Amino acid sequence: MTDLGKPSNPAEDDNFERDLQEMLEDGPSLNDVTANVQGGTPNSVSAAFAETVEPFSAGASSGGGGSGAQAGAGATSNVPLSGSGNSASNASGGNSPNGDFVPKSMSLSAQSKIESIREWSVNTFKTTKQFISERFGKGSRTVDLEMEASIESLRDTQKKYANILRLARAMASHFSNVVHTQRALGESFSELAQKSPELQEEFVYNCETQRTLVKNGEILLGALNFFISSVNTLCHKTMEDSLLTVRQYESARLEYDAYRVDFETVQSGPREAATQARLQDSQKKFADHKQKFERLRGDVQIKLKFLEENKVKVMHKQLLLFHNAISAYFSGNATALEATLKQFNIQLKRPNAEKPSWIES
Numbered sequence: 001m002t003d004l005g006k007p008s009n010p011a012e013d014d015n016f017e018r019d020l021q022e023m024l025e026d027g028p029s030l031n032d033v034t035a036n037v038q039g040g041t042p043n044s045v046s047a048a049f050a051e052t053v054e055p056f057s058a059g060a061s062s063g064g065g066g067s068g069a070q071a072g073a074g075a076t077s078n079v080p081l082s083g084s085g086n087s088a089s090n091a092s093g094g095n096s097p098n099g100d101f102v103p104k105s106m107s108l109s110a111q112s113k114i115e116s117i118r119e120w121s122v123n124t125f126k127t128t129k130q131f132i133s134e135r136f137g138k139g140s141r142t143v144d145l146e147m148e149a150s151i152e153s154l155r156d157t158q159k160k161y162a163n164i165l166r167l168a169r170a171m172a173s174h175f176s177n178v179v180h181t182q183r184a185l186g187e188s189f190s191e192l193a194q195k196s197p198e199l200q201e202e203f204v205y206n207c208e209t210q211r212t213l214v215k216n217g218e219i220l221l222g223a224l225n226f227f228i229s230s231v232n233t234l235c236h237k238t239m240e241d242s243l244l245t246v247r248q249y250e251s252a253r254l255e256y257d258a259y260r261v262d263f264e265t266v267q268s269g270p271r272e273a274a275t276q277a278r279l280q281d282s283q284k285k286f287a288d289h290k291q292k293f294e295r296l297r298g299d300v301q302i303k304l305k306f307l308e309e310n311k312v313k314v315m316h317k318q319l320l321l322f323h324n325a326i327s328a329y330f331s332g333n334a335t336a337l338e339a340t341l342k343q344f345n346i347q348l349k350r351p352n353a354e355k356p357s358w359i360e361s
Contacts, residue, residue: 186210
């Protein structure tokens with residue numbers, strides 16, 4: 001391959017190297033540049049560099065007068081970044097190790113968050129330790145036999161009512177399919193009555209029978225849906241609200257026992273000056289958790305009492321509705337079936353009924 005470049009001249013190369021060497025000698029040293037970058041102001045300038053800059057600075061000062069001199073002084077003077085400004089900033093905040101301004105409110109917020117995380121960690125550790133020790137039968141726990149029996153009875157009752165609710169929903173679903181089938185069967189009988197004159201009377205009779213069954217079936221479905229809605233509210237809202245309070249009570253009981261054991265451990269230890277502060281802190285936390293535990297225990301007792309009264313009142317009404325509706329339907333007593341709905345103020349939603357206007361609603 002041939003070289004198409006211009007041939008080099010040794011004399012020109014020597015002149016270029018000599019000029020480059022003179023430029024490097026006239027410029028500031030590497031140490032001076034580093035100091036200028038770190039400090040923000042030039043510390044020293046070489047003689048050759050000063051001679052080069054001097055004509056320009058002289059011309060600027062003669063042309064600008066006093067204002068130019070003041071501007072030049074301001075440009076080369078050191079502006080302190082600390083001093084009087086720090087006294088004002090320290091009133092509302094502080095400086096971080098790297099010199100950044102940190103607001104005082106942010107610092108206090110961070111400290112409070114750290115403190116809350118620390119307390120949560122200690123509380124979680126104590127309660128977890130107490131829970132594990134109770135599981136393995138090595139720890140002592142506070143026992144209220146009457147309260148625990150009532151709680152266990154409530155949970156068992158909720159399971160049984162949930163089973164009744166599941167079966168009632170299945171019954172309503174199956175019966176809805178029966179009513180739908182009866183409606184379709186009645187329409188088929190009516191259509192065949194028009195197309196078969198020789199069997200018109202028999203088709204019309206069966207059509208009317210199916211329509212009557214559909215009407216009574218819709219009334220029974222209304223009663224079943226009302227029963228399901230009431231039991232669902234009792235089981236999954238009223239009882240669940242009481243069980244939520246029970247879970248809070250059980251959590252408070254676990255915390256109470258954990259801090260009780262911790263207080264007893266510190267109290268049984270050596271009475272020294274170094275442990276007095278820890279003993280007082282443990283006693284205060286134990287008293288706080290004891291107060292919380294007793295308050296929630298009272299709440300559970302009140303809710304269980306009112307729940308039992310409400311359950312008896314609601315189920316007395318719903319069981320009477322269920323019995324009267326089922327008996328009236330399967331005995332063919334349409335009058336008693338409609339009277340049952342009026343007795344319990346149940347409004348039926350007809351599938352083909354027109355929606356009321358916005359004035360009526």
